[in-house]
Amino acid sequence: xxxxxxxxxxxxxxxxxxxxxxxxxxxxxxxxxxxxxxxxxxxxxxxxxxxxxxxxxxxxxxxxxxxxxxxxxxxxxxxxxxxxxxxxxxxxxxxxxxxxxxxxxxxxxxxxxxxxxxxxxxxxxxxxxxxxxxxxxxxxxxxxxxxxxxxxxxxxxxxxxxxxxxxxxxxxxxxxxxxxxxxxxxxxxxxxxxxxxxxxxxxxxxxxxxxxxxxxxxxxxxxxxxxxxxxxxxxxxxxxxxxxxxxxxxxxxxxxxxxxxxxxxxxxxxxxxxxxxxxxxxxxxxxxxxxxxxxxxxxxxxxxxxxxxxxxxxxxxxxxxxxxxxxxxxxxxxxxxxxxxxxxxxxxxxxxx
Ligand code: FE
Numbered sequence: 001x002x003x004x005x006x007x008x009x010x011x012x013x014x015x016x017x018x019x020x021x022x023x024x025x026x027x028x029x030x031x032x033x034x035x036x037x038x039x040x041x042x043x044x045x046x047x048x049x050x051x052x053x054x055x056x057x058x059x060x061x062x063x064x065x066x067x068x069x070x071x072x073x074x075x076x077x078x079x080x081x082x083x084x085x086x087x088x089x090x091x092x093x094x095x096x097x098x099x100x101x102x103x104x105x106x107x108x109x110x111x112x113x114x115x116x117x118x119x120x121x122x123x124x125x126x127x128x129x130x131x132x133x134x135x136x137x138x139x140x141x142x143x144x145x146x147x148x149x150x151x152x153x154x155x156x157x158x159x160x161x162x163x164x165x166x167x168x169x170x171x172x173x174x175x176x177x178x179x180x181x182x183x184x185x186x187x188x189x190x191x192x193x194x195x196x197x198x199x200x201x202x203x204x205x206x207x208x209x210x211x212x213x214x215x216x217x218x219x220x221x222x223x224x225x226x227x228x229x230x231x232x233x234x235x236x237x238x239x240x241x242x243x244x245x246x247x248x249x250x251x252x253x254x255x256x257x258x259x260x261x262x263x264x265x266x267x268x269x270x271x272x273x274x275x276x277x278x279x280x281x282x283x284x285x286x287x288x289x290x291x292x293x294x295x296x297x298x299x300x301x302x303x304x305x306x307x308x309x310x311x312x313x314x315x316x317x318x319x320x321x322x323x324x325x326x327x328x329x330x331x332x333x334x335x336x337x338x339x340x341x342x343x344x345x346x347x348x349x350x351x352x353x
Contacts, residue, residue: 033059035283038075039088040068041270043303052299053290059283068094068176075103075275085278086287088134090270093176093183095122095131096337104130104273109285115292115310119332120269131273133333134291135306138232138326139181139266141256142217147226148254155259156185156266159227160200167226168204169216173347176340177213177231177268182347183339184266184331191342198350209353214238221249231268232323236305239319257326264329268336270306 037050042065050061064071068089075082087103089095098104099122108128112121120133141153147167152158159168171178186194206225216228217235235255238246257265272291274284290296297308301315308315315321346352 031280031282033057033283034062035059035280035287036062036064036083036085037088037287038064038066038071038084038086040066040071040090040094041088041304045299045303049296049299049303052295053287056290057283057286059286061287072098072101072103076101080277082275082277083279084275085280085284086272087275088270088272089131091176091180091268092271092333092337093179093340095269095271095273096334096340099130099273099337103275105276105278105281106130107132107274107285107288109289111289112292117309117311119330120271120309121334122273123332123334129273131271132288132292133269133271133309135270135297135300135304136267136309136328137269137304137306138257138323138328139177139229139268140232140235141227141258142220142230142235142253143227143256144220144223144225145252145254147223150254150256153227153256153258155262157189157197159204160197162200162204164204164227166204166206168201169206169219169225169228170201170209170352171212171216171229172209173352174344178229178347179340179343180268180336181229181266181343182352183343184329184336186342186346187331187335187339188263191346194342195346195349198346198352202350202352217253218249221252223252232320233305236317236319236323239322240305255323257323259329260327263331264327267328267330267333269309269333270300270304271333 054060075084087098089098106125106127106129112132116132122130143153173182182198185197189197213230213234216225217230217238219225220228238250259265272288274281274288278284292310294313297310297313298315301308302317305317305320
């Protein structure tokens with residue numbers, strides 16, 4: 001019997017010849033039915049999302065799930081040898097960063113371009129888009145009902161009004177959610193006016209920035225803060241909670257979809273793109289296209305109480321629906337991602353930690 005290792009050596013030249021023939025004749029060697037996904041999102045409903053893809057296509061998904069920063073770090077370390085095919089991230093600021101770091105390959109797909117609105121994809125560089133939104137969230141204002149009325153904070157600009165002195169709470173301005181938001185304000189108001197606004201917000205702080213969005217909501221409920229910013233899914237998560245303390249929080253707060261009379265409420269996304277070094281590019285494209293299907297859109301949105309990017313898709317989520325329909329800011333997400341550089345300068349100068 002030939003030892004295994006020797007057998008491997010013997011078989012190898014035959015494979016090389018076959019591949020050479022396939023390339024020379026223009027026949028594409030089929031990819032192995034595998035997809036390596038690096039994802040910064042993980043929710044219960046994502047399991048069904050991935051299982052359905054495998055059932056439909058026979059393509060097995062290997063997942064690495066971690067926070068956005070650890071995933072990016074891992075990709076940088078793996079470099080050209082990375083096995084990753086698709087990278088899913090949260091927030092425009094991070095997607096744009098990954099894009100300018102050259103991690104994504106521009107992708108052209110008639111299906112994705114017809115399903116996903118242009119302002120929710122990376123700018124087409126002539127070869128396609130680096131990433132595509134898979135779900136959307138809004139950044140809204142929550143307020144303490146005993147201290148304020150909705151009319152007091154109908155727009156983001158109101159956060160800088162002197163009448164809100166000692167009432168405003170935010171998370172750190174260096175967090176991607178804040179960079180995207182302050183960047184969008186700069187795009188709308190212009191950098192100089194945005195800086196004046198930022199100084200006004202800082203002058204109104206109830207406390208130095210700290211904690212995540214849920215912490216802001218809870219501090220508004222206790223009255224420590226009069227008003228704060230949060231992504232919608234954190235609010236909806238509390239609305240859906242059966243815990244008595246969460247019900248108590250919800251009973252004390254109101255929310256506002258800001259800027260309905262002007263540019264609309266700030267929107268952000270979760271998004272995904274094919275990696276420049278992806279070993280399974282064809283499978284990766286099939287996966288991205290699958291993510292835009294009605295079925296996958298419903299799973300993605302439901303999993304984190306977000307809205308689908310494909311408008312016709314309906315999500316059965318009464319608490320999410322209770323936020324109502326509202327005017328959304330249609331500033332291109334790619335432009336918001338890019339604006340984070342200006343946003344960092346503005347918050348630095350304004351002393352927004
Ligand atoms: Fe989040």
